[in-house]
Amino acid sequence: MHNKTIAELSIALRDGQVSSTELTTQMLQRVKTHDATLNSFVTVTEDLALAQARAADERIAAGAAGPLTGIPIAHKDIFCTLDVRTSCGSRMLEGFVSPYDATVVANLQRAGAVMLGKTNMDEFAMGSSNETSYYGPVRNPWDTETVPGGSSGGSAAAVAARLCAAATGTDTGGSIRQPAALTGITGLKPTYGRCSRWGMIAFASSLDQAGPMTRSAEDAALMLAAMAGFDERDSTSAQRPVDDYVGALGSPIKGVRIGIVKEFMGEGLDAGVGASVSAALDELTRLGAELVEVSLPNAGLSVPAYYVVAPAECSSNLARFDGVRYGHRCTDPKDLEDLYKRSRSEGFGAEVKRRIMIGTYALSAGYYDAYYLKAQKVRQLIADDFRRAFAACDVIVGPTAPGTAFRLGEKADDPVSMYLQDIYTIAVNLAGLPGMSIPAPASDGMPVGLQLIGNYFDEARLLNVAHQLQLATDWHRQAPADFV
Numbered sequence: 233m234h235n236k237t238i239a240e241l242s243i244a245l246r247d248g249q250v251s252s253t254e255l256t257t258q259m260l261q262r263v264k265t266h267d268a269t270l271n272s273f274v275t276v277t278e279d280l281a282l283a284q285a286r287a288a289d290e291r292i293a294a295g296a297a298g299p300l301t302g303i304p305i306a307h308k309d310i311f312c313t314l315d316v317r318t319s320c321g322s323r324m325l326e327g328f329v330s331p332y333d334a335t336v337v338a339n340l341q342r343a344g345a346v347m348l349g350k351t352n353m354d355e356f357a358m359g360s361s362n363e364t365s366y367y368g369p370v371r372n373p374w375d376t377e378t379v380p381g382g383s384s385g386g387s388a389a390a391v392a393a394r395l396c397a398a399a400t401g402t403d404t405g406g407s408i409r410q411p412a413a414l415t416g417i418t419g420l421k422p423t424y425g426r427c428s429r430w431g432m433i434a435f436a437s438s439l440d441q442a443g444p445m446t447r448s449a450e451d452a453a454l455m456l457a458a459m460a461g462f463d464e465r466d467s468t469s470a471q472r473p474v475d476d477y478v479g480a481l482g483s484p485i486k487g488v489r490i491g492i493v494k495e496f497m498g499e500g501l502d503a504g505v506g507a508s509v510s511a512a513l514d515e516l517t518r519l520g521a522e523l524v525e526v527s528l529p530n531a532g533l534s535v536p537a538y539y540v541v542a543p544a545e546c547s548s549n550l551a552r553f554d555g556v557r558y559g560h561r562c563t564d565p566k567d568l569e570d571l572y573k574r575s576r577s578e579g580f581g582a583e584v585k586r587r588i589m590i591g592t593y594a595l596s597a598g599y600y601d602a603y604y605l606k607a608q609k610v611r612q613l614i615a616d617d618f619r620r621a622f623a624a625c626d627v628i629v630g631p632t633a634p635g636t637a638f639r640l641g642e643k644a645d646d647p648v649s650m651y652l653q654d655i656y657t658i659a660v661n662l663a664g665l666p667g668m669s670i671p672a673p674a675s676d677g678m679p680v681g682l683q684l685i686g687n688y689f690d691e692a693r694l695l696n697v698a699h700q701l702q703l704a705t706d707w708h709r710q711a712p713a714d715f716v
Contacts, residue, residue: 233250233255233258234258234259234262234394234395235394235711235716236397237397237446237447237448237450237451238299238300238303238397238398238446238447238450238451238454238455239299239448239450239451239454241255241302241303241397242299242300242301242303242454245288245292245297245301245302245303246292246297251285251289251292251302252285252286252288252289252292252301252302252303252304252346253282253285253289255285255302255303255304256281256282256284256285256302256304256346256348257282257285259304259348259395259396259397260276260278260281260282260348262393262394262395263276263348263349263390263395263396264276266393266395266715267390267395269371269376270370270371270373270376270389270390270393270395271352271367271368271369271370271371271386272352272370272380272385272386272387272389272390272393272395273306273348273349273350273351273352273386273390273395274309274317274319274321274349274350274351274352274365274367274386275316275317275319275349275350276348276349277316277347277348277349277350278349280316280347281304281346281347281348281349284341284345284346284347285302285304285346288301288302288344288346289302291344297344298343298344298458299343299478300340300343300344300345300454300455300458301343301344301345302344303344303345303346303397303398304345304346304348304396304397305340305345305346305347305348305396305397305398305399305400305455306347306348306349306350306351306386306387306390306395306396306398306399306400307337307347307349307350307351307399307400308350308351308353308384308386308387308399308400308401308402309321309350309352309353309386310353310356310357310402310432310433311334311336311337311350311400311431311432311433311442312330312332312333312334312337312431312432312433313330313333313334313337313347313350314330314331314332314333315329315330315331316329316330316350317329317330317350318330318350318433319350319366319367320353320355320356320357320433321352321353321354321355321356321357321364321365321366321367321383322355322356322366322579322580322581322584323366323560323578323579323580323581324356324553324559324560324576324579324580325433325553325558325559325560326366326560327560328558328559330431332431333431334428334430334431334432335427335428335430335431335463335465335466336400336427336428336431336432336442336459337400337431338431339428339458339459340400340455340458340459342458343458345458348395348396351384351386351387351390351399352365352367352368352370352386353365353382353383353384353385353386353387354382354383354385354407354583355580355581355583355584356433356435356546356550356584357383357384357402357404357407357435357440358383358435358546358583358584358587359382359383359583359650360381360382360383360406360407360410360650360651360653360654361379361380361381361382361385361638361640361643361644361650361653362379362380362381362382362383362385362386362389362411363379363382363640363641363644364382364581364582364583364584365386366581369640370385370386370389371389371640372389372392372414372415372637373389373392373393373415373712373714373715374392374415374416374637374677374678374679374712375637375678377639377640378414378637378638378639378640378678379414379637379638379639379640380392380411380414380415380637381410381411381412381413381414381415381633381637381653382407382410382411383402383404383407383411384399384401384402384403384407384408384411384419384445385411385415386399387399387400387401387411387445388401388411388412388414388415388417388419388445389411389415391415391417391445391446391447392415392416392711392712392715393712393715394711394715394716395715397446397447397451398444398445398446398447398451398455399444399445400443400444400445400455400459401419401442401443401444401445402432402435402440402441402442402443403419403421403440403441403442403443403657403661403667404435404436404439404440404441404542404661405439405538405542405654405657405658405661406421406632406633406653406654406656406657406658406660406661408420408421408443408445408669409421409632409657409660409667409668409669409681409683410632410653410654410657410669410681411445412445412632412668412669412681413632413633413669413679413680413681413683414633414636414637414678414679414681415637415679416671416674416679416707416708416710416711416712417445417446417447417671417708418445418446418447418448418449418451418452418668418669418670418671418698418708419443419444419445419446419452419668419669420443420444420445420446420452420456420666420667420668420691420694420695421441421443421660421661421666421667421668422441422442422443422456422460422666422691423470423665423666423688423689423690423691424438424439424441424468424661424664424665425441425468425469425470425664426441426456426460426470426689426691427441427442427443427456427459427460427461428442428461428462428463428465428466428469429441429442429466429468429469430463430465430466430469434545434549435542435545435546435549436541436542436543436545436546436549437468437545437549438468438541438545439538439541439542439545439661439662441661442459443456443459444456444459447708447709448699448702448708449481449668449670449695449698449699449702449708450478450481450699450702452668452695452698453477453478453480453481453695453699454477454478456477456691456695457474457476457477457478460474461474470689472689475689475691475692476692477691477692477695480692480693480695480696481695481696481699481700482696482699483696483700484519484520484700485516485519485520485521485696485697485700486519486520486521487520487521487522488520488521488522488626488627488693488697489521489524489624489625489626489627490513490516490521490522490523490524490625490626490627490628490629490697491524491525491526491621491622491624491626491627491628491629492513492523492524492525492526492629492630493526493527493528493531493621493628493630494525494526494527495527495528495529495531495532496531496630496631496656497509497630497631500634500652500655501631501634502634502635502636502675504636504675504676504680505631505633505634505635505636505675505680506631507673507675508672508673508674508675508680508682509629509630509631509672509680509682511672511673512629512672512673512682512701512707513629515701515705516629516697516701518704519700519701519704521697524624524625526621526624526625526628527617527621528614528617528618528621528659529617530610530613530614530617531614531617531659533610533613533614534614534655534658534659534662535651535652535654535655535658536607536610537607537610537611537614537662538607538654538658538661538662539590539651540590540594540603540604540606540607541604541607541608541611541662542587542591543587543588543590543591543594544591544594544595544603544604545591546584546587546588546591547587547588547589547590547591547592547595548591548595550580550584550588553575553576553579553580554571554572554575554576555571555572555574555575555576555579556571559575559579560575560578560579561575562574562575562578583647586647594607611662611663614659614662614663615662615663615664618659618663618665618685622687626687626693627684627685627686627693627694627697628684628685628686629682629683629684629685630656630682630683630685631656631680631681631682631683632656632657632669632680632681632682632683633653633654633656633657633681634652634653634655634656636675636676636678636679636680637678637679656683657683660685664688665685665686665687665688666685666686666688666689666690666691666694667683667684667685667686667694668683668684668694668695668698669681669682669683670682670684670698670701670702670707670708671708671710672707673707674707674710679710684697684698
């Protein structure tokens with residue numbers, strides 16, 4: 233059963249081929265068997281999962297089940313979960329037990345999903361390899377000597393290794409799409425504001441967005457349908473109805489205009505990844521899509537702009553972790569200043585400290601206009617580039633990451649090289665657009681991600697194009713050999 237998608241499991245549960253309790257027990261056993269190798273979970277909620285599974289079986293028996301009822305999933309450890317540890321991959325929150333559920337968690341619980349536990353992640357979502365976690369690095373199930381990407385690497389590895397049917401992730405600069413690409417799964421970052429951020433611990437408030445990580449576009453549609461919606465507790469939540477994502481999947485894509493960004497297909501792109509993307513484009517053409525060239529002339533400025541805006545917002549958001557109200561507190565502080573200094577020094581890891589310092593500098597008197605304000609102006613230029621591109625096409629397609637998964641430790645001492653792993657994804661966050669990564673043909677036996685970018689709140693079209701491509705190919709059904 234662990235090799236079935238959500239859509240297939242939903243039918244099996246409804247038809248009585250398996251119960252949610254049986255399915256959940258099987259998944260929990262897989263976590264016990266395999267996660268010592270992968271380190272994809274930081275918390276396993278076995279008792280809670282089995283209780284939720286029994287409740288799901290009752291709903292199914294009563295004929296009150298939805299498509300997610302009884303489906304075992306996991307949550308990235310950035311989402312607050314009632315009476316369960318929420319650590320954000322940091323020593324700072326190692327002992328924090330949330331008194332409430334994040335809206336995304338509550339929405340999926342209402343839909344009947346079963347929570348197996350919380351997944352590992354880069355500390356406070358800062359990283360592209362899942363090596364900055366206080367709980368150690370996550371390993372890629374395709375090659376356990378390589379990274380799964382980040383910051384949602386735990387969720388990506390768990391889904392790719394068939395330890396859960398789906399997982400939640402968050403995407404600030406590519407943290408759903410890049411790990412999805414490196415582990416061969418489907419990851420969707422919705423339009424900014426489409427999913428509530430309430431109860432999702434903030435990194436960069438104007439960029440963070442929750443989204444689903446699944447094995448197929450159809451499963452992503454089922455998850456997003458439950459996750460999305462207006463939330464009055466989140467001032468950035470979009471007050472608009474949720475589209476029928478599942479209903480839109482079946483439309484043919486003949487005549488859909490696919491934009492190819494010329495700046496994405498040149499220098500810096502691994503040759504094998506480029507060949508995989510070209511093969512996917514050929515398949516889209518065969519399905520009737522029309523390819524057009526578009527330009528994003530300011531895309532090259534997205535990385536420097538992001539690494540001013542995101543650290544600036546993180547320095548503000550993480551100021552609350554001071555050792556006073558909650559989070560890590562140093563022992564025997566001499567005075568208030570010592571409490572602040574040692575609590576934050578001990579609680580935060582090196583990458584988080586680096587970004588706090590960069591952000592504080594960018595926001596300081598005398599530098600705000602030179603750095604932060606200028607980065608916001610560049611951000612507007614990038615959004616304008618996308619606006620012009622979408623006048624000529626319906627969906628933009630290109631690579632998700634410049635290469636396949638790299639080896640653990642390979643880029644740990646080179647922050648700039650690590651930051652460039654998100655060179656194709658960051659612009660989407662700066663503009664607030666929806667984007668997703670789906671598997672393309674593998675390169676040298678390792679997964680490659682095909683990125684699809686849509687116009688604002690056009691997730692239904694993205695999912696439709698992705699689903700039609702997945703109906704015609706089997707790339708998304710490939711699995712790491714040791715976890716089949």
